[in-house]
Amino acid sequence: MSFSLTLVCLWAVIANILAMTPSADNHWRNAYVLIAVGIPLAGFVTMQHGPWVGLLVLAGGCSILRWPVIYLGRWLRRGATRGPAE
Structure with missing residues (x-):
């Protein structure tokens, strides 16, 4: 297994461990850190293994x-229905 896929597997294990721990802010701080680390990891995997593996990651x-993805989709949908005049 390549170094980038090893890092992604480690990221997934850490994400699951963080999901099992109690959190006062409903894990949003953990999600921000995981997103900040996960996006460059996805790019690294895409660079080493191509776009299909990158899309799977x-x-x-x-x-x-x-x-966070659901809330982003709701925010984008809400912004699209308002139109450019508002």
């Missing part, structure tokens, strides 16, 4: 961090 990260 991105989909895995989105499944682990699903609530």
Whole structure:
């Protein structure tokens, strides 16, 4: 296994451990750190293994961090329905 895929597996294990720990802010601080580390890791995997493996890693990260992705989708949808005049 390559170094980038090893790092992504380590990221996934850490994300699951963080999800099992109690948190006062509903894990949002953990999610911000995981996003900040996960995006460059996805780019590193894409650089080493190509876009298809990079998309699989991105989909895995989105499944682990699903609530930030859901809130981003709601925010984008809300902004698209307002229109440019508002």
